[in-house]
Amino acid sequence: MDHAGGRLSPLAKQSSGKDASFRVAPHNIEAEQALLGAILINNDAYDRVSDFLKPEHFSEELHRRIFDIASQLIRAGKVATPVTLKTFLGDHDLGGITIPQYLARLAAEATAIINTEDYGRTVYDLAVRRDLILIGEDVVNGAYDAPIDFTPRDQIEEAERKLYAIAETGRYGGGFQRFSDALTSAVDMAAKAFERDGGLSGISTGMSDLDRMMGGLQASDLIIIAGRPGMGKTALATNIAFNIAKAYEFRTKPDGNLETVNGGIVGFFSLEMSSDQLATRMIAEQSGVPSYKIRRGDITENEFHRIAEGAREMQQIPFYIDHTGGISIAQLVARARRLKRQRGLDMLVVDYLQLLSGSKSKGDNRVQELTEITTGLKALAKELAVPVVALSQLSRQVESRDDKRPQLSDLRESGSIEQDADVVVFVYREEYYLKNKQPREGSEEFLTWQSEMERVHGKAEVIIGKQRHGPTGTVELAFEGEFTRFSNLAKDDHLPEHH
Incomplete structure (x- = not known):
């Protein structure tokens, strides 16, 4: 990615300003840009990430909006390109670069569609890490300032519920499976039934x-x-x-x-x-x-x-x-x-x-x-x-x-x-x-x-x-x-x- 060309400046400034007093939440702007660029040049790329990736998984607000609008267009059977997207995003100055220019550069510098799923997983995994940080902060703050009627046991169960909510969403293993895999499972079940008492x-x-x-x-x-x-x-x-x-x-x-x-x-x-x-x-x-x-x-x-x-x-x-x-x-x-x-x-x-x-x-x-x-x-x-x-x-x-x-x-x-x-x-x-x-x-x-x-x-x-x-x-x-x-x-x- 071209860091010197200025096109990253409005985003990089927001996310990479390092200060000794705090740590920046994990994110990867380049992966987000590569993924969005791949979707803009070939909408088929969206299908590779649509079952686990959501707009909120992007760290940049602009990237969330781009992915959200692209998703809506593709699901409606329309084409998502820099031209069709700019109508919905409006025109703002991103520090020397306009939104249409930014979309055009995303598409121009996109990598092959082959890497889309890997980029999607990178974006998703980093979003999960950010969620874990937030849950950790909630646990710490909740333990310091707990209301009288919120017992430690309640807090543990609330934290567990949030952790499982993260664990259960966006699993990569979902979606369709080959019928032959389902057949194998059915035969395995029959074999186990044959071995078990009473043949059940x-x-x-x-x-x-x-x-x-x-x-x-x-x-x-x-x-x-x-x-x-x-x-x-x-x-x-x-x-x-x-x-x-x-x-x-x-x-x-x-x-x-x-x-x-x-x-x-x-x-x-x-x-x-x-x-x-x-x-x-x-x-x-x-x-x-x-x-x-x-x-x-x-x-x-x-x-x-x-x-x-x-x-x-x-x-x-x-x-x-x-x-x-x-x-x-x-x-x-x-x-x-x-x-x-x-x-x-x-x-x-x-x-x-x-x-x-x-x-x-x-x-x-x-x-x-x-x-x-x-x-x-x-x-x-x-x-x-x-x-x-x-x-x-x-x-x-x-x-x-x-x-x-x-x-x-x-x-x-x-x-x-x-x-x-x-x-x-x-x-x-x-x-x-x-x-x-x-x-x-x-x-x-x-x-x-x-x-x-x-x-x-x-x-x-x-x-x-x-x-x-x-x-x-x-x-x-x-x-x-x-x-x-x-x-x-x-x-x-x-x-x-x-x-």
């Missing part, structure tokens, strides 16, 4: 009847488990999560990282129950001692040994609980990413959706807030490539129907749950409703009620109301209420298929 493409739930319908929990899926209070949503999610963590096996890859072979590492956001309540439930499920007895301490010596044995076994499993109440979707996303980075993550559970808050102001519509939450969870599932299981309450309209089996329309008022979810599962226990309808003892209705109770006792229906890559239908499971335990239902006419 996803992670096994530990309940073979459910796995048969769902093929396990698929990576990148948002799976909603919905039901009215008392149906056992949390119990089902806990059972599945525990089964996955218990089955965890890994191997060490050549690069030293661990790869999950079976089961998985589980993260559990328990927004409703505390971690010790959740642990009590899980110990009851494992030891076969009712949770109400554990809480009261009303146990025999034999039961205590069973609890101790169950607890010892549970200490070894990769199961992580976060029981902070009322967190926002942004905080949840930051913490899930942190867990994946620090410990690994193969499955995430959120109990439950309606207890999360959105990032928008409090006055906003609750339906919009839930839309933001479900969209955020689906995006998180794709980003981390793990199944995200989110629990959801259902509307009261279920209770007013004679047949209280939930259906997809019961989710409708919750915004985009049905739309964003890959799988929607309803938990329904007829026994729960029937128990509340007990007629007077000794009457004829009582005998009918009794036989009905025997038919539904200890049974639960898991209704798959939506599944993007599999059938819908109902799976019957056994449910032991006092241990909050779901398991395969032993059917008289159905023998196991495995010999």
